[in-house]
Amino acid sequence: MIIIDNKPFTLLISEDQLQKRVAEIARQITLDYKGRTPLFIVILNGAFLFAADLFRKIDLECEISFIRLASYIGTSSTGKVALLMNLSDNIRDRHVIIVEDIVDTGKTLASFLPHLQLEKPASIRIASLLSKPSALREQVAIDYLGFAIENKFVIGYGLDYNGAYRNLPGIYQLSV
Numbered sequence: 015m016i017i018i019d020n021k022p023f024t025l026l027i028s029e030d031q032l033q034k035r036v037a038e039i040a041r042q043i044t045l046d047y048k049g050r051t052p053l054f055i056v057i058l059n060g061a062f063l064f065a066a067d068l069f070r071k072i073d074l075e076c077e078i079s080f081i082r083l084a085s086y087i088g089t090s091s092t093g094k095v096a097l098l099m100n101l102s103d104n105i106r107d108r109h110v111i112i113v114e115d116i117v118d119t120g121k122t123l124a125s126f127l128p129h130l131q132l133e134k135p136a137s138i139r140i141a142s143l144l145s146k147p148s149a150l151r152e153q154v155a156i157d158y159l160g161f162a163i164e165n166k167f168v169i170g171y172g173l174d175y176n177g178a179y180r181n182l183p184g185i186y187q188l189s190v
Contacts, residue, residue: 016186018175023186027161032143032171032184036064039141039158040071043111051075052109054141055130057122058082060115063172063180064143064160068113079103083122110135111158115172116144118165120152127154144168144185163187 016023043052051074056065058080069078110130117123123140130138141158149165169175170182179186 022189026187027185029183035160036067044073054078054111056080056113060172061113065113105133105135107136110138112140114142117142120150120154123154124152
């Protein structure tokens with residue numbers, strides 16, 4: 015257990031469990047995209063560690079790009095999605111894999127996907143490290159999922175609490 019801001023967090027997913035699951039997802043993506051050159055679009059800031067580990071394990075030619083969306087302040091979703099850094103790559107006729115840290119309510123992806131579809135990619139798939147099925151408010155199909163978790167706040171492995179604690183090697187869950 016760790017204490018942050020007088021809040022107790024317990025280990026939910028260890029570093030070893032994370033690395034094993036990321037390798038499994040990478041193997042599946044490698045099989046699914048054999049003969050193609052997918053473009054990974056990483057949603058910053060939370061997905062950067064997951065994306066880096068995943069990207070290194072992909073065994074095919076691929077590319078990576080980044081966007082920045084925000085919907086959280088502290089431990090709560092604001093309910094609004096802000097585009098803070100736009101996509102610079104042309105995605106027309108490209109096979110796109112969106113890399114997300116967590117699908118919580120689904121509002122972030124539900125608001126972003128229509129904009130992405132206007133650019134006419136060949137396909138769009140979603141790889142998310144985490145999902146909170148009981149919190150889902152928008153229909154979002156996750157093609158490559160790391161772990162389904164309870165609807166509790168989590169930090170570590172790229173996920174933050176007010177911008178900090180992304181560097182924890184495992185994922186910790188708020189215990190209250």
